[in-house]
Amino acid sequence: MVHDLLESFIVMSVFFISLIIRGDKDEHAVLCNEDETYDLKIADTSNLLLFVPGCKTPDQLPDISASPQLVHAQIWGFSNCYWELRRQRPRLKKLKKLLMENPYDGPAVGMQEEAPGPKYTMDDLLERIQASREEIEAHLQNVHACEIDGFWRILDFDYEMKLLGHVTQLVDSESWSFSKVPLSVCLEELGSLEPKSMIEHCLNCYGRRYSNEDGQVIYALDEDKVCRATAQLLLQNAVKFNLSEFQEVWQQSVPEGMSARLDQLRGLALLDRSSKPETISLLRIEDLPEDTLERFNSLFSLREKWTQDDIEPYIQDLCGEKQTTGALLTKHARSSVQNGVKVYNSRRPIAT
Amino acid sequence: MGFCVFCSKAGEGPAEWLLVELQGEVVSRQNTGLAGNLMGDLHYTKEGVPVLIVGHHILYGKQVKLEKPFAVLMKHSGLPRDEEETMETNQENPTSYTVSALIKKKLIFKTRPKPIITNVPKKV
Numbered sequence: 315m316v317h318d319l320l321e322s323f324i325v326m327s328v329f330f331i332s333l334i335i336r337g338d339k340d341e342h343a344v345l346c347n348e349d350e351t352y353d354l355k356i357a358d359t360s361n362l363l364l365f366v367p368g369c370k371t372p373d374q375l376p377d378i379s380a381s382p383q384l385v386h387a388q389i390w391g392f393s394n395c396y397w398e399l400r401r402q403r404p405r406l407k408k409l410k411k412l413l414m415e416n417p418y419d420g421p422a423v424g425m426q427e428e429a430p431g432p433k434y435t436m437d438d439l440l441e442r443i444q445a446s447r448e449e450i451e452a453h454l455q456n457v458h459a460c461e462i463d464g465f466w467r468i469l470d471f472d473y474e475m476k477l478l479g480h481v482t483q484l485v486d487s488e489s490w491s492f493s494k495v496p497l498s499v500c501l502e503e504l505g506s507l508e509p510k511s512m513i514e515h516c517l518n519c520y521g522r523r524y525s526n527e528d529g530q531v532i533y534a535l536d537e538d539k540v541c542r543a544t545a546q547l548l549l550q551n552a553v554k555f556n557l558s559e560f561q562e563v564w565q566q567s568v569p570e571g572m573s574a575r576l577d578q579l580r581g582l583a584l585l586d587r588s589s590k591p592e593t594i595s596l597l598r599i600e601d602l603p604e605d606t607l608e609r610f611n612s613l614f615s616l617r618e619k620w621t622q623d624d625i626e627p628y629i630q631d632l633c634g635e636k637q638t639t640g641a642l643l644t645k646h647a648r649s650s651v652q653n654g655v656k657v658y659n660s661r662r663p664i665a666t
Numbered sequence: 667m668g669f670c671v672f673c674s675k676a677g678e679g680p681a682e683w684l685l686v687e688l689q690g691e692v693v694s695r696q697n698t699g700l701a702g703n704l705m706g707d708l709h710y711t712k713e714g715v716p717v718l719i720v721g722h723h724i725l726y727g728k729q730v731k732l733e734k735p736f737a738v739l740m741k742h743s744g745l746p747r748d749e750e751e752t753m754e755t756n757q758e759n760p761t762s763y764t765v766s767a768l769i770k771k772k773l774i775f776k777t778r779p780k781p782i783i784t785n786v787p788k789k790v
Contacts, residue, residue, distance in 0.1 A: 362688045365738060367767065369684040371729055372714035389705060390683070392692075396736065 336444045344402070349448035351404040358395035365390045401635055404445030406453045407604040410468065412442065413459055419470035421509055433465040457600075458519045462511075475547050477516035478540065480504050482569040485535070492571065493534035495521065541574045542582060549583055549596035557585060557592040581627035584617075599628055606632045610646045614660035619650075621657055680765045683738065685772035692720065708773075716773045723779035729771060736769040 336344055345352045369387045416431030434442075436450075443450055459468045469477075484503055485495055497517065501510045517523070520540055521533035544567050549555065565574045576585070584597040597616070603609045613620065613628055626639050633642060643649070647658040686708075694700055706720035718725040742764065 360689070362690065362692060364686040364688065365767075365769070366684045366686055367681060369686075369708070371684065371771065371773070372710045372716075375710070387708075389686075392700075 336441075341405075341444060344405070344444045345399060346404075346444075346446040346449075349446050351402055351445050351449060352399040353402045355398050355400060356395055357398045360394075362392055362394065363396070364392045403631065403634075404443075404449040404453075405604060406443065406445055406449065407600070409439065409443050409445075409450065409453055410457050410600060412439070413457070413466060413468035416467070417470040417473075418460075418462060418467035419473040420512075433467070435464055436461075436466060439466060458515075460511075460515045471546070471550075474516070474519075475543060477508060477512055478520060478543060480507055481513070481516055481520070482535075482540065486569060492537065492569070494526075495533040495535060497523075497531040497533060537572045538578045541568050541572055542578050544568050545574070545579055546582060546596065546598075549594070554586075554593045554595045557594045560594050581630075584624070597628070599631065602628065606642075606646065610660065614647075619652060619657040619659045621655055625658060680737070681767045683767040683769050685732070685736065685769045686718075687772050687774040688718075688725070689776055695721065716775075718773075718775055719782070720779070722782050724782050725775040725779045726777050727773050727775035730774055731771050732769065737765045738767045738769065740764055740766045 336346055343354045345354055366387050367390050370385070375383070412432070412434055416433060422428045439450055440447060445453070454466060457468055458474060459466050461467075481495070481500060481504070484500060485492065488499070490496075495517065497514065500513055500517065504510075504513045517533045520543070521535045523531060523533055526532050541564075545564055548560065548564060548567065561574070561576075568574050579594075581599045582596070583594050586593045586595070603612050609629065609632060613625060622639070622643065625643070629639055629642055633639060643658050646661065648661050649656055649658050651657070692700065692705065694703055706718055709717040709719070711717060714729065716727045716729060718727060
C-alpha cells in the first residue's frame with residue numbers, strides 16, 4: 315500500500331532518476347516514469363545488505379604495492395529488504411470510468427450553461443490514475459477523449475456518431491475519395507451544425523491527418539474504425555442479433571464504398587457459431603475486468619469453452635512483457651479438444 | 667493518496683555507493699548494538715578478491731556487478747511525523763524522495779566464515 319512506503323529510507327531496484335509513486339490509499343503503489351508503469355513489490359532476503367558510501371573496489375584503488383593503505387569507511391545503514399520494480403501494464407480502466415461520469419454531448423443549447431458534473435484536467439488525471447503521463451495520453455487518444463476548456467472529456471457515443479455521420483454524409487454528397495477529405499471544407503460546411511473543434515476532433519479520431527502538395531490539411535478516413543463504430547451503434551441496441559441479418563444491416567449502414575468485415579470487430583463483438591441461427595452480440599474488452607484472474611473468470615462465465623481465436627482479442631492486453639496469449643492460456647485455463655478443435659475452459663468451477 | 671516525487675539533486679548525478687552483502691547476521695560482541703562500532707576490516711588481495719575480517723572470522727567474497735542497480739531514496743516528509751496518518755495529498759507540503767545514491771556493484775560474501783586461529787599450541 316502507498317502508506318507502507320512511508321519509511322525513512324527505501325532501497326529500490328531501479329534505473330532512472332525522475333519517478334513518481336501513484337496510488338489511492340487502498341490501491342497498491344505503482345511507480346511511474348515518463349512513459350512506463352511499474353509494480354512495487356517488497357522483496358526480502360535472508361542476507362544482510364550493508365550500504366557503504368564511497369567504499370572503493372580494487373579497480374578504483376591506485377596500484378601502490380609499496381605501503382598498505384588504510385581507509386576509513388562508514389556503513390551508512392543496513393537492510394534485509396528492498397523494493398523491486400516489475401514492469402506492468404498501467405491501470406487505465408479508471409481513466410475511462412472517471413471521464414464517463416460526465417460525458418460531453420455537445421455545446422450547451424441556447425442560454426443554458428452546461429449541466430454541472432465532475433471534470434478533470436490532465437493534472438487531476440495524473441494524480442488519480444496509476445499510469446505514466448505518456449500512457450495516460452495514449453489512452454485518452456484510444457477512447458477518443460478531447461480537451462475542452464482545459465478539461466479532458468469523453469464524448470457521449472451517440473454524439474460521437476452524430477459527428478461522424480455529418481462527416482460521412484458530406485463525403486458522400488461531395489463525392490470525395492475516403493482518403494482525400496479536406497479539413498477546411500469540412501469545417502466550412504459543417505461548422506454551422508457543430509463546433510469546428512468537434513468536427514476536427516472527429517476527423518482526428520476516425521482518420522489519418524496529412525498534408526497534400528499544396529499544403530492543405532487532408533484526412534484519410536479509416537475504414538476499419540468507421541465500420542467498427544457503426545457496428546457498435548447497431549449492437550448496443552439489443553442483447554443478441556441474428557448474425558446474417560446483422561451483417562446485412564451493418565453493410566447497409568456503413569458509408570457506401572466501405573466494406574464491413576467481421577475481422578473489424580475483434581474485441582468488440584462475440585460470434586456464436588454453435589447456435590442455430592448463428593448470432594452476434596456486443597462484448598467490449600473495456601467492459602471486462604482489468605485484473606487477469608477476474609478477466610478470465612468473467613470470460614468463462616459468459617461462455618464455458620473458448621477457442622484460442624475467439625478468446626485472444628479479450629486477453630491480448632493481459633500479456634506481460636514477452637508473454638504470449640498461449641502462455642497466458644496455459645497458466646489460467648485448461649485445454650481440451652472438442653470436435654477436433656482445441657478449446658479452453660476455466661481451471662476452476664465457475665458459477666454461470 | 668500518496669503523491670511522491672523523486673528527483674536527484676539538481677546539477678550532479680547521485681553518488682555511487684557500494685553494497686556489501688553478507689549471509690547471516692552481524693551482532694555486536696556485548697550486544698550493545700551496532701551503531702558507532704567498528705565492524706571489521708575489508709581487504710583486497712592482489713588479485714582483487716575482497717576479504718572481510720569481522721571479529722575473529724575471515725570471509726572471502728567476490729565483486730559482482732548488479733544486473734538491476736539499486737537506488738537509495740531518502741524521504742523528505744512535508745509534515746511533522748504525527749500528522750502522517752491522516753495525510754492526504756497536500757500540495758503545499760508533498761512528501762518527496764530524493765535519490766541519495768546509486769548502487770551498481772556489490773561485494774558478496776557467501777563463503778562460511780572461518781575462525782582465525784592465531785595461537786596454535788606447539789607440540790611438545
